[in-house]
Amino acid sequence: MSSRNNPNRIKIHRSYTVIEISETLGVHPKTVRNWIHAGLSVIDETRPLLIQGADLKRHLKQKRKTYMQQCEPNELYCFKCKQPKAPDIKSLQFVAMPAGMAHMKGRCDECRGKANKYVSWRDVNQIWTELGGKLPIAEKHLILRGQKPLNYPLAKVFDDEKK
Numbered sequence: 001m002s003s004r005n006n007p008n009r010i011k012i013h014r015s016y017t018v019i020e021i022s023e024t025l026g027v028h029p030k031t032v033r034n035w036i037h038a039g040l041s042v043i044d045e046t047r048p049l050l051i052q053g054a055d056l057k058r059h060l061k062q063k064r065k066t067y068m069q070q071c072e073p074n075e076l077y078c079f080k081c082k083q084p085k086a087p088d089i090k091s092l093q094f095v096a097m098p099a100g101m102a103h104m105k106g107r108c109d110e111c112r113g114k115a116n117k118y119v120s121w122r123d124v125n126q127i128w129t130e131l132g133g134k135l136p137i138a139e140k141h142l143i144l145r146g147q148k149p150l151n152y153p154l155a156k157v158f159d160d161e162k163k
């Protein structure tokens with residue numbers, strides 16, 4: 001499991017130098033400078049540059065969200081490749097979330113890293129068949145965790161699972 005570039009490692013009440021960010025997140029200092037060029041705010045223009053933890057956290061989360069929005073319907077966001085990638089269908093799982101959503105997760109077909117995104121239960125069957133899967137989706141690919149998702153097209157599958 002990769003913890004690189006994980007916003008949760010950033011403390012919001014402290015400030016960081018470029019080097020500290022680079023070490024905390026395991027990214028190249030050049031990457032951090034690119035974030036600054038791309039709009040990550042710095043506290044002031046004095047050297048060394050200081051970045052407020054809260055600003056950094058917001059920037060990373062926004063970046064991740066943007067990437068996730070760029071995924072094609074049958075792609076996942078790979079945390080290792082840091083971009084949308086096709087998942088390995090054998091690893092793919094749809095986890096029930098409240099409000100008719102599903103957490104779609106699996107392994108990146110390219111690097112085997114963890115990949116995920118959120119989709120609507122309505123789209124689960126279609127995503128599955130686009131990836132070459134056969135319907136109905138096998139139970140091991142559907143995780144309910146006690147949720148009763150609304151508006152999903154898989155009632156029969158879930159009924160079977162309860163037996």
Ligand SMILES: [Zn+2]
Nearest residue numbers: 078081108111
């Ligand atoms: Zn990957």
